[in-house]
Amino acid sequence: MLPSFELLMPETLPEALEMLAGYAPDAMPLAGGTNLVPDLRGGKRRPGVLVNVHGLDALQYIGRQDRYVVMGAGVSLADVLESELIGAHGRVLQEAARVFANPLIRNRATVGGNLGNASPAADTVPPLLVLDAELKLASAGESRWVGLEDFFVDVCDTICRHVELITAVRWLVPPPRTFSRFRKLTLRKSTAISVVSVAVRVTLGESGRCVDAAVALGAVAPTPIRVHEAEEVLRGEALTPEVIDRATRFACTAASCIGDVRSSAAYRERVTDVLTRRLLAEAQEWSEEQWERS
Amino acid sequence: MPRDQTRTIRLILNGQKRTLRVDPADTLLEALRAASYTSVKYGCGTGDCGACTVLIDGEPTHSCQIRAVEVDGHEVFTVEGLAPFPARRLDDLHPIQSAFAETGAIQCGYCTPAQILTAKALLHRNPDPTRDEIRSALSGVLCRCTGYVKIIQAVERAAALLRDEGVCPFRHAAATLPGDQSLADLLAERNLIAGDWREPRTPLVISPPAMARLVVVGESESKVDGIKLAAGTPAFTDDVRMEGMLYGALLTSPHAHARIRSIDAREAAALEGVHAVLTHEDIPRVKYASGGQSFPQPPPYDQVCLDDKVRHVGDRVAVVAAASPRLARRALRLIEVDYEVLPHVLDAEEARGSDPPVIHDEQDTEGIYDASRNTVHRIEAAEGDRQEQWRRADHIFEREYRTSQQQHAHIEPHACITYWDEDGRLVVRTSTQVPFHIRRMLAPLLGLSEKEIRVIKPRIGGGFGNKQEMILEDLCAHLTIATGRPVRMMYTRHEEFTSSRSRHPTVQRYRVGVTNDMEVVATELDLLGDTGAYGTHGLTVNMVAGQKGLTLYNSPYSAFRCDVVYTNKPTAGAFRGYGAMQTHFGIETLMSEIASEMGWDVVEFKRRNWIKDGELLVMATALGEGREGFEQRIRSNGLAECVRVGLEATQWYEKRRKLNHASAVNATDGCIEPLRRGIGMSLMAHGSGIAGLDMAAATIRMNDDGSFVLLVGAADLGTGSDTILAQIAAEELGVAVDDILVHSSDTDFTPFDKGAYASSTTYVSGNAVRKAAIKAAARIRKHGAAMLGVELRGSRDAGERDGTRQEEVGDVPTTGLEDIELHGGSVRFPDGRRVTLEQIALSSLHQQNQHQIVASASHLSYDSPPPFGAQFVEVAVDTETGQVTVERVLMTVDAGRVINPITASGQVEGGIAQGLGFALCEEMVYDVDGRLLNPRLGPYHVYKADEMPDIDVIFVQTDEPTGPYGAKSVAELPIDGVAPAIADAIHDATGIWLREVPFTPERVWRALRART
Secondary structure (H helix, E strand, O other): OOOOOEEEOOOOHHHHHHHHHHHOOOEEEEOOOOOHHHHHHOOOOOOOEEEEOOOOHHHOOEEEEOOEEEEEOOOEHHHHHHOHHHHHHOHHHHHHHHOOOOHHHHHHOEHHHHHHHOOOOOOOHHHHHHOOOEEEEEEOOEEEEEEHHHHEEEOOEEOOOOOOEEEEEEEEOOOOOEEEEEEEEOOOOOOOOOOEEEEEEEEEOOOOOEEEEEEEEEOOOOOOEEOHHHHHHHOOOOOOHHHHHHHHHHHHHHOOOOOOOOOOHHHHHHHHHHHHHHHHHHHHHHHHHHHHHO | OOOOOOEEEEEEEOOEEEEEEEOOOOEHHHHHHHOOOOOOOOOOOOOOOOOOEEEEOOEEEEOOOOEHHHHOOOEEEOHHHOOOOOOOOHHHOOHHHHHHHHHOOOOOOOOHHHHHHHHHHHHHHOOOOOHHHHHHHHHHOOOOOOOOHHHHHHHHHHHHHHOOOOOOOOOOEEEEOOOOOOHHHHHHHOOOOOOOOOOOOOOEEEEOOOOOOOOOOOOOOOOOOHHHHHOOOOOEHHHOOOOOOEEEEEEEOOOOOEEEEEEEOHHHHHOOOEEEEEOOOOOOOOOEOOEOOOOOOOOOOOEOOOOOEEOOOOOEEEEEEEOOHHHHHHHHHHOEEEEEEOOOOOOHHHHOOOOOOOOOOOOOOOOOOEHHHOEEEEEEEEEOOHHHHHHHOOEEEEEEEEEOOOEOOOOOOOEEEEEEOOOOOEEEEEOOOOHHHHHHHHHHHHOOOHHHEEEEOOEOOOOOOOOOEOOOHHHHHHHHHHHOOOEEEEOOHHHHHHHOOEOOOEEEEEEEEEOOOOOEEEEEEEEEEEEEOOOOOHHHHHHHHHHHHOOOOOOOEEEEEEEEEEOOOOOOOOOOOOOHHHHHHHHHHHHHHHHHHHOOOHHHHHHHHOOOOOOEOOOOOOOOOOOOOOOOEOOOOOHHHHHHHHHHHHOHHHHHOOOOHHHOOOHHHOOOOOEEEEEEEEEEEOOOOOOOOOOEEEEEEEOOOOOEEEEEOOOOOOOOHHHHHHHHHHHHHOOOHHHEEEEOOEOOOOOOEOOOOOOOHHHHHHHHHHHHHHHHHHHHHHHHHHHHOOOEOOOOOOOOOOOOOOOOOOOOOOEOHHHOEEEOOEEEOOOOOEEEHHHHHHHHHHHOOOOOOEEEEEEOOOOOOOOEEEEEEEEEEEOOOOOEEEEEEEEEEEOEOOOOHHHHHHHHHHHHHHHHHHHHOOOOOEOOOOOEOOOOOOOOOOOOHHHOOEEEEEEEOOOOOOOHHHEOOOOOHHHHOHHHHHHHHHHHHHOOOOOEOOOOHHHHHHHHHHHO
């Protein structure tokens, strides 16, 4: 049973944006509802008006535009999982989609919803952070692109204004010889919120050294974070055990670990260490394979 | 605030164009159920359990998570669309449904429609899925009964059926040992040794040569209720809607401990559509205990329906009845309660410490051992010569083990509908395991006599002990009395966590003395049991914990000391395993620890000491069920064979020898593989019913066509007990199972039964059914003889057993009752003549010596024979993160003769799944104020389909002389051994012992770190 609210059912994106503007700040967009509906039921959020954006055609596409992979914010996690384009140019995101909740929720939950909900443990965020993704925030009559790293402010808080809606996500097609992977540790296999999640992207140069790298963590701070210090360590280096060790230590330092029902702070730090180290070790193995192949 | 307004939506529902009028706030789940699509079930409302799954445009979706208005213009599919109504036989069903019914994939049936729809979507997309793909696809729909083993097999079978491939009848495999095959060959042939599931493996039943084969008993009969459950037929408590029905809702305490200074319910009562608001001021203060147990229930009676004090977050404060559930919840928010918040205590040690907050300071509760220290019971018992046995001990081991608070998480929440019938009697339709106890317990609380109350148990969506409690019935009935209207109450999932019951957390201090010859000579158990805010089941659970925790190794000196204490946490109650599973964790782990420390072979050490055939259970007399018990002697014991088969099937000694755990820890340098594997084992013994206390009865009545009605008070809560009781009757009456129509249970029409708890239905109720069937069969034989003019020998009537004996005079007829066979629906005489049961029925009802062939019988046993079992688990431990993955479980079971191998193995698999949760992830966690931090099926982890290891079940049959056809219980046993077997396997993998469940990754990691 849900508390009372008015549910508006726009048929087009402009109509939806008009409605958000008209009822702000009492209106919220409703996408798959997999987070919002339990929040409504539990009284955690009490909007007077919900604007249903689920299924709007303008938010349902995955494609390539120039140097970018672009997708509408209404794309479901199941769509992400099935997309060949994302498989080719955003494997890290597909890995997150594969372990996202469970198949039923993946059918409903949208990328835009997962970003907008701004949970510190949101599974799509670390992958999109290492892809240097940007979000399109649209309101009636205008729109802007913002970097994902600048998007989050705090737990469940973003720079998205009440009249704005996340309408699209894009990232530059990564250069060839790019490795990107996602891992999370949960207390069980499916439908589990991460204790820690880690995403890593490594791009190799001609020499076999790392020319660009990105490391992002989820569930270790009020928002998912990039670990730039670790990236600095990796850039320009071969992925030796010593380099991996130094980068991993920065990841652990960056994790301002919090204790909660899922884990203590000390264990979070430990898991950050293990997952980061393992992903970088995997990157190193991959880089050796690349070297041998070339 | 904008106003709600109903809207019309158009959709394709099960292939038909439909329009529905819906409120925009209605979820699709609510709208579908309101439109009588009741196969779609409420389980959580948060998208965690999946019971509400429907297909939207072909994709499985949680209908509780979307608003009905969103499906305007879409296609929605429910299980009602799969088969025509009524589905009467398997052929009427869709192949996925029939596969579920045939394979035993349905236990309670509450999640079945959701599983079937999820399977349908998968098989549409992928007609030939791998087992992993099936597991993954099903991972969004929780099942608490089956352990998913047979659900996965059902999907595989359905896939084959839909691909038009032939399938064999789904039945168990049978073998006789010693026989024409060696054990090794048998296991190899069944592909049991590899532990690698190449094809669906059904349970294996091994019999001793002397065990006679029966006709219906022992066969893998499909469940008698499988078809209706596969079809999603409205069969559960909440699937009916009474005219004028109101909806009840419960206001619960936000504080762990507080006195209610005042309640102002005026505003709530004034709300339009609210028919009643009841607080402690409106209901007579009658003391009771909510646990459904035989009369007189164990004290203390420390509860009242509504109190002026609250003792845990989630405790009862007030109830409302209103025209809609939404209105009832709104009214709750308008009730103003002025609380005087009191200091609270959450920890059991602190609760009995010095100067604690006193949780039960009321004057009218009798029978609390020491209320000032929150100690509700102190139990002490000892057998044997203490000094002598401790003197014999060469080594003494002391260890402490801790178990956590587990929630039952049956997918159907507690639900109840009460109403006045046309005779002014109160009818209680409720999801209960104990209909007769509920009627007896309700009467004084309502000021009615028992004859004025009728309790009906419809189909139950799982209980596991939580429905052995009166949770909603009294409140719902009070609302019907207050309003004169039918009232329905149903818990939300959140309320299930905070306001139902749970497993008693324990602290166990074991002290064991052993000799150099591996003999266990003395065992002392000091137990602290945490019963939460109220003492229901507190005495009996903890007595059972003592008795069962001191039985398996039956030391010459055994001693038990126990405090059961109150804390300001949600109340603990009955839960499958009932104390025994907690102390099995302690004693089995300690036995493994001792063997490891002494360098002994763990199997040999346990074998030397486990209880043997013919031995007395040392603690059975001292520790009964809340009172002194009865002497118990082991009359059947398959433990040795269980272990022999299990060792062979797991290649135990080869795997165990791979050990090298010295180097397992601190593996971060990359030199040592962080993943380590281990194998572990545990033994278990349980009981079958409560000796000398709990009675069951059954009535069998013949119909015109020679079929029978079997009336039982036994409460099938999804276990399949209706089916096995029908098999027992069918065996005795010589008919097929579908000629037995089972009714369970209705206090007006079915005879008394204690209810479904204490592993008693097969053993106690089964014996009652068998006795009734024997009596009915004798009457059938007599009437058949009369029809053919066969004169019977006047000796003692073998069937009636009424003690009378006629003197034999004149020529002695050669035919006795025992010479007349009932078989294949006919009565066969020694001379070859036959009369069909239909002829006998018509004759006895209409033509000759007219009378109703009917018989009733009761059964009470002074024995509670233990079923035995052994579990073998293989685990992988990630030594860097502490994550434990169970990769295989094999359980060998001595449940006496197995009445139905498919339903019995379903009990084993389901028990193991719950045991895995207890061992690895399930735990109710509180903040400092006593608020539960994980009252959702998301953060509270119940095993899902994609996490389950392969499970194999092998029954090693014995013949229990006191059981029906030699049967013992099976329901609780499998949960007892999971945690200690995993603890042993983790030790085998890593060299560390875990002494507190659940073994979460963090606990394992900390234990590994502490060792370095």
